[in-house]
Amino acid sequence: MQRQKRKVVLIGSPNVGKSLLFNHLTGNYVSVSNYPGTTVDVARGTCRIGNQLFEIVDTPGIYSLLPLTEEEWVTREVLRDEAPDVLIHVVDAKNLRRMLHLTLQLMDTGLPLILDLNMIDEIHTYGLKINTKLLSELLQIPVVATAATTGTGLEELRHILALAPCRPPSGFVYSPDIEQAIADLAGLLNNTNGLSPRLAALLLLQEDRAMLAALSQEPAREQIVSLCRAVAARYNDRLSLVLAQQRQRFIDELLAKVIRHIFKSRSDRWLELCGRWTRQPWPGIPILALVLYFGLYKFVGRFGAGFLVDYIDGRIFGTIINPFVHKLVQTYISIEWLRSLLVGDYGLYSLGVRYAVAIILPIVGTFFLMFALLEDSGYLPRLAMLVDRLFKHLGLNGRAVIPLALGLGCGTMAVVVTRTLETRRERLLATFLLALTIPCSAQLGLVLALLSHNGKILAIWLLYILSLFVMVGWLSAKVLPGNHSPFYMELPPLRCPQLTNVLNKALTRMVSYFTEILPIFVLTSAFLWLGDYTGLLASLTEKLKPICMTLGLPSDMAAILLLGFFRRDYGAAGLYDLAAGGHLSDHQLLVAAVTLTLFVPCIAQLAVIIKERGVFSCILMLLLIALISFFSGWCMHLFLSL
Amino acid sequence: MAEQIPVTALKPGEQAEVVTVDTLDLISLRKLTALGILPGVTVKMVQVFPTYVLQVDYTLLALDSQIAGKIVVKK
Numbered sequence: 001m002q003r004q005k006r007k008v009v010l011i012g013s014p015n016v017g018k019s020l021l022f023n024h025l026t027g028n029y030v031s032v033s034n035y036p037g038t039t040v041d042v043a044r045g046t047c048r049i050g051n052q053l054f055e056i057v058d059t060p061g062i063y064s065l066l067p068l069t070e071e072e073w074v075t076r077e078v079l080r081d082e083a084p085d086v087l088i089h090v091v092d093a094k095n096l097r098r099m100l101h102l103t104l105q106l107m108d109t110g111l112p113l114i115l116d117l118n119m120i121d122e123i124h125t126y127g128l129k130i131n132t133k134l135l136s137e138l139l140q141i142p143v144v145a146t147a148a149t150t151g152t153g154l155e156e157l158r159h160i161l162a163l164a165p166c167r168p169p170s171g172f173v174y175s176p177d178i179e180q181a182i183a184d185l186a187g188l189l190n191n192t193n194g195l196s197p198r199l200a201a202l203l204l205l206q207e208d209r210a211m212l213a214a215l216s217q218e219p220a221r222e223q224i225v226s227l228c229r230a231v232a233a234r235y236n237d238r239l240s241l242v243l244a245q246q247r248q249r250f251i252d253e254l255l256a257k258v259i260r261h262i263f264k265s266r267s268d269r270w271l272e273l274c275g276r277w278t279r280q281p282w283p284g285i286p287i288l289a290l291v292l293y294f295g296l297y298k299f300v301g302r303f304g305a306g307f308l309v310d311y312i313d314g315r316i317f318g319t320i321i322n323p324f325v326h327k328l329v330q331t332y333i334s335i336e337w338l339r340s341l342l343v344g345d346y347g348l349y350s351l352g353v354r355y356a357v358a359i360i361l362p363i364v365g366t367f368f369l370m371f372a373l374l375e376d377s378g379y380l381p382r383l384a385m386l387v388d389r390l391f392k393h394l395g396l397n398g399r400a401v402i403p404l405a406l407g408l409g410c411g412t413m414a415v416v417v418t419r420t421l422e423t424r425r426e427r428l429l430a431t432f433l434l435a436l437t438i439p440c441s442a443q444l445g446l447v448l449a450l451l452s453h454n455g456k457i458l459a460i461w462l463l464y465i466l467s468l469f470v471m472v473g474w475l476s477a478k479v480l481p482g483n484h485s486p487f488y489m490e491l492p493p494l495r496c497p498q499l500t501n502v503l504n505k506a507l508t509r510m511v512s513y514f515t516e517i518l519p520i521f522v523l524t525s526a527f528l529w530l531g532d533y534t535g536l537l538a539s540l541t542e543k544l545k546p547i548c549m550t551l552g553l554p555s556d557m558a559a560i561l562l563l564g565f566f567r568r569d570y571g572a573a574g575l576y577d578l579a580a581g582g583h584l585s586d587h588q589l590l591v592a593a594v595t596l597t598l599f600v601p602c603i604a605q606l607a608v609i610i611k612e613r614g615v616f617s618c619i620l621m622l623l624l625i626a627l628i629s630f631f632s633g634w635c636m637h638l639f640l641s642l
Numbered sequence: 643m644a645e646q647i648p649v650t651a652l653k654p655g656e657q658a659e660v661v662t663v664d665t666l667d668l669i670s671l672r673k674l675t676a677l678g679i680l681p682g683v684t685v686k687m688v689q690v691f692p693t694y695v696l697q698v699d700y701t702l703l704a705l706d707s708q709i710a711g712k713i714v715v716k717k
Contacts, residue, residue: 063676098678
């Protein structure tokens with residue numbers, strides 16, 4: 001009996017259902033969606049089949065073994081470094097023709113391989129039938145058909161895993177001269193970078209970046225280079241294309257045998273119509289406006305930040321929990337400083353816990369719910385193509401809309417997702433725009449709640465932030481050297497979102513958000529309490545007061561700006577408290593909202609920026625942001641005082 | 643022999659066969675081959691604004707003019 005854990009790696013293009021399959025196999029929940037780039041990191045879980053334990057690894061989507069973006073390199077590193085026992089190539093069954101390329105490439109890794117035809121339920125609506133048994137025989141690897149959304153075929157997949165295919169596939173055979181070149185190269189290569197010699201040779205022929213970089217260490221470097229050149233010269237074309245064409249011929253012959261068209265496609269007319277509408281400027285842009293109005297303004301702003309916050313903070317906390325906690329502290333704790341640490345102005349409970357639970361959670365929760373709905377329906381890639389032209393002026397392409405839209409939820413998560421952008425320049429630009437102009441859902445919700453009683457100031461705020469977004473984006477694209485990368489994206493069919501999927505996804509994000517922020521909230525209030533207790537806070541606030549005066553804000557705002565640094569949402573929540581007390585006029589509210597929206601990102605986002613972009617970029621961004629936010633507040637103040 | 647034109651010259655609804663893909667730019671070439679756009683494949687122009695939308699088999703691909711311009715087809 002085998003006791004050792006066997007390592008299974010899931011591989012496939014974006015948006016084929018790898019993550020959902022991972023969830024089914026392991027029982028863990030990773031965020032799953034209908035847009036590329038949700039998995040930017042590796043997810044791990046375990047699963048037991050019979051008495052054999054498996055470690056399941058879910059990887060970011062890749063189109064081929066020649067990576068294009070940073071997250072695609074992650075997948076290749078997994079193949080290189082982790083010595084998997086089995087690979088499962090997950091494909092979208094209806095696009096088998098395109099996806100079999102990667103199957104053939106994966107055979108060259110020399111690792112046992114299982115092909116999983118996922119979303120098999122969808123091919124029926126297209127009137128197709130695939131003979132999986134024949135496909136398995138022709139490819140000489142196990143093939144299984146699954147539908148991860150409904151759980152179809154998963155038993156069979158487990159069964160195949162338990163049988164443990166350990167024989168590496170024989171692999172696809174290219175034309176004789178290519179095969180000769182592969183054999184020669186494999187013999188010459190000293191260091192194959194942890195890959196199979198065959199795969200290393202193939203990657204080299206296709207001008208792979210990592211393989212070319214490692215070439216300088218090779219003793220037989222010159223022979224290798226001249227060999228590659230000779231093959232390329234024979235074809236008078238890029239070998240990437242030549243090899244792809246050879247694979248395509250094989251695939252076309254293969255599919256002619258295994259796929260049958262049994263009837264004409266009968267896809268959902270209504271969803272197809274919606275699919276067309278949402279990707280055309282008319283009526284796509286009005287639809288986008290409706291989505292923003294109802295999803296963001298009505299649901300997150302009015303319902304989440306308005307009704308839910310009022311109810312939870314005012315009714316549940318205000319009349320039930322707060323009095324109870326205060327009484328508890330009064331009765332059992334006699335030490336004065338401990339009391340104030342718990343329930344004082346900056347107490348762990350009154351600031352930390354209450355802010356997080358009563359004010360931030362309802363807002364972030366409603367946002368994640370709405371975002372999950374959009375993701376699951378397949379709307380986001382359509383949004384990306386609609387804004388592509390506009391984003392080109394900002395030095396980005398449509399792809400960047402996904403991290404930026406996610407930034408309206410949580411900027412910290414969004415900075416991580418900028419990994420899906422192709423160039424360093426694009427990642428830097430997107431990170432800067434996120435840090436400066438995109439308010440996170442907590443801020444957004446509170447700003448909407450604070451300003452919505454006066455449509456005029458809400459409009460000014462919106463207009464200002466939007467134009468700053470465009471202007472700063474345009475300017476920084478001018479300043480930073482380089483070009484935007486071309487835009488390409490698959491548009492998945494619109495699907496009716498599944499309620500359980502949406503709820504699960506929103507809940508997972510909420511839990512991960514909440515476990516991240518609660519400790520920071522509590523820690524921040526502890527710091528503030530200490531600062532207050534020692535008088536340090538007062539002197540710091542004193543130093544910030546002149547700035548507040550310049551902006552025409554009450555001096556209490558100084559403390560809120562300080563809070564805003566620890567968490568943007570924390571600062572926003574402080575602003576909410578101040579406004580609820582009736583201390584701010586509409587003009588002051590507007591100035592405060594503008595300044596706080598633009599002001600430096602919270603500590604968590606800052607930490608991620610340093611990790612992803614480096615300390616130097618981060619400091620530069622911080623300086624710019626501090627400057628722009630105060631300058632904007634000042635301009636707004638002057639403008640309003642006219 | 644049919645005339646060779648860039649795919650961007652197709653009108654919405656028109657179909658054509660891919661003849662070649664501009665191979666000077668390795669990155670774009672890789673993207674296109676990864677998305678299934680290879681010589682011999684039939685593509686259908688679905689939409690041309692704000693980006694080009696091509697149908698290949700059962701997939702819709704959104705491409706900007708920069709990358710779509712590298713695809714040469716014959717009707």
